[in-house]
Amino acid sequence: MRLILASASPRRLALLEQIGVVPDAVDPADIDETVLKAELPAHYAARVAAAKGALVAARHPGALVLSGDTVVAAGRRILPKAESEEDARACLTLLSGRRHRVLSAITLIGADGKARHRLSTNIVIFKRLERAEIDAYLASGEWRGKAGGYAIQGRAAGLIRAIQGSHSAIMGLPLYETRALLRAGGYPCD
Numbered sequence: 001m002r003l004i005l006a007s008a009s010p011r012r013l014a015l016l017e018q019i020g021v022v023p024d025a026v027d028p029a030d031i032d033e034t035v036l037k038a039e040l041p042a043h044y045a046a047r048v049a050a051a052k053g054a055l056v057a058a059r060h061p062g063a064l065v066l067s068g069d070t071v072v073a074a075g076r077r078i079l080p081k082a083e084s085e086e087d088a089r090a091c092l093t094l095l096s097g098r099r100h101r102v103l104s105a106i107t108l109i110g111a112d113g114k115a116r117h118r119l120s121t122n123i124v125i126f127k128r129l130e131r132a133e134i135d136a137y138l139a140s141g142e143w144r145g146k147a148g149g150y151a152i153q154g155r156a157a158g159l160i161r162a163i164q165g166s167h168s169a170i171m172g173l174p175l176y177e178t179r180a181l182l183r184a185g186g187y188p189c190d
């Protein structure tokens with residue numbers, strides 16, 4: 001059974017490989033990621049993961065297609081993928097000293113075209129960040145392109161007091177849910 005990973009993220013590929021799953025191909029989905037008016041974070045993540053999967057599944061009939069989307073949410077607000085230092089500083093200032101949610105949605109389209117979905121909801125708590133800590137983090141450049149302006153797999157781990165949930169989900173692919181979906185879709189996972 002062919003498995004296609006519908007993601008441009010090298011981290012998603014590495015996470016998948018961590019549980020012994022090597023996709024037959026990687027085929028990223030380029031979709032419009034605009035947030036709808038008044039759309040809630042969980043709805044957004046699920047919708048975008050499903051849209052990525054549907055787009056790529058159309059290109060690979062008969063294959064399993066796995067896609068995901070990870071968003072950082074402060075209350076009902078979806079934080080952007082930081083593209084500039086100003087974006088990242090605004091995110092970190094907002095996240096400083098408080099808890100926020102990281103929602104990681106995945107979709108698996110089966111060989112029969114049936115879509116299965118899972119959502120992993122996680123909490124991340126940052127310490128109260130000093131200005132110098134934010135400046136040093138910005139200088140690292142690790143925030144670039146990251147949802148919420150940080151990546152837990154790097155230096156930000158030193159600023160995170162606690163998490164509740166799944167570390168892999170916060171990085172971008174919830175491995176427990178991924179394995180469960182793959183099994184449900186008939187993909188051999190031991």
Ligand SMILES: Cc1cn([C@H]2C[C@H](O)[C@@H](COP(=O)(O)OP(=O)(O)OP(=O)(O)O)O2)c(=O)[nH]c1=O
Nearest residue numbers: 007008009069070146147150151152170171172
């Ligand atoms: C919160 C957090 C986010 N991120 C990153 C993962 C993603 O790059 C980004 C969320 O964006 P996504 O849209 O989920 O994924 P992507 O654009 O990287 O790849 P694709 O759509 O092709 O699958 O935030 C981390 O790497 N670590 C973290 O701790």
